[in-house]
Amino acid sequence: MKAMLALSFVILSTGLSAQELEFKSLFNGVDLTGWVDVNTSPETWTVVDGTLVCSGLPIGVMRSEKQYENFILEIEWKHMEAGGNSGIFIWSEGTQHSPDEPLTKAMEVQMLELEWATIHDRTDAYVHGELFPTMGMTAIPDNPRGNRSKSLEKRCKGKGEWNKYLVVAVDGTVKLSINGKFVNGIRNSERKKGYLCLEAEGAEIHFRNIRIMELPGGVITEEQIAPVVD
Numbered sequence: 001m002k003a004m005l006a007l008s009f010v011i012l013s014t015g016l017s018a019q020e021l022e023f024k025s026l027f028n029g030v031d032l033t034g035w036v037d038v039n040t041s042p043e044t045w046t047v048v049d050g051t052l053v054c055s056g057l058p059i060g061v062m063r064s065e066k067q068y069e070n071f072i073l074e075i076e077w078k079h080m081e082a083g084g085n086s087g088i089f090i091w092s093e094g095t096q097h098s099p100d101e102p103l104t105k106a107m108e109v110q111m112l113e114l115e116w117a118t119i120h121d122r123t124d125a126y127v128h129g130e131l132f133p134t135m136g137m138t139a140i141p142d143n144p145r146g147n148r149s150k151s152l153e154k155r156c157k158g159k160g161e162w163n164k165y166l167v168v169a170v171d172g173t174v175k176l177s178i179n180g181k182f183v184n185g186i187r188n189s190e191r192k193k194g195y196l197c198l199e200a201e202g203a204e205i206h207f208r209n210i211r212i213m214e215l216p217g218g219v220i221t222e223e224q225i226a227p228v229v230d
Contacts, residue, residue: 021215022213023074024212027210029047029050029051030050032045032052032062034065036065038060038062038063038095038197039058040060043055044056045198045200051206052198052206054198054200054206056081056200059103059200060102060199060200061089062197063092063094063197063229064196064197066195067094067195068090068091068194068212068214069192069214069215069217070218071170071214072167073088074165074210074212075164075211076162076209076210077111077207078159078161078162078205079158080203080205081113081203082115082119083115084205085110085111085116085203086198088198089104089195089199090106090194091106091107091191091192091194092106092197093105093194093229094194094229095229105136105137106134106137106195107191111128111163111205112127112130114157115159116128127150127154127156128151128178129165130148130150130151131176131184131185132148132149139186139190141186142187149186153181153183155181155183156178164180170215172188172191172192172224173189192218193220193224193225195226
């Protein structure tokens with residue numbers, strides 16, 4: 001309901017029609033059209049029965065072909081292993097950060113399997129659905145755990161079960177809905193436009209129903225836009 005109200009506000013405030021603000025698929029269920037491997041392997045990402053399967057290895061990312069600024073993103077995911085770790089990066093540079101760091105400078109929307117904290121002997125304050133800037137990027141968390149913003153409720157399901165994230169990203173602010181409820185946010189992102197990246201981080205994870213609705217752009221400087229990757 002909140003997402004629909006937000007969409008209604010966008011339509012009214014921009015003068016755009018519902019058709020102009022439609023969701024578009026980022027994964028066609030057949031192949032990897034629209035995505036570019038950055039530093040993983042041909043075996044890392046496969047399509048099986050309409051589902052995008054990530055083996056988790058080698059650790060790295062696959063990026064979108066184009067950059068996005070303001071948008072609403074829907075994505076469903078499920079871990080296949082206890083303690084699995086993954087996520088989707090938004091406003092990313094779309095490149096490996098350094099020779100020693102296989103991930104990317106971006107805002108991460110984390111996807112942790114429920115047993116991660118127990119397996120790694122961490123407090124359960126460290127949960128799925130955290131939002132945080134990576135590789136030196138900056139932002140202000142709504143619900144601080146250091147520079148990260150933690151979910152106010154634990155709403156994810158465990159391994160083998162599908163979860164749905166709705167990510168609303170506008171003008172450097174990110175709001176995250178987990179399985180039908182907004183429970184986290186982060187704001188004042190250093191970057192406001194960049195690539196989307198799916199993350200391989202050591203464990204098998206599946207994705208499906210990846211859709212995006214692009215929203216009107218805002219006031220933005222060159223420094224707030226990720227460099228274009230050739």
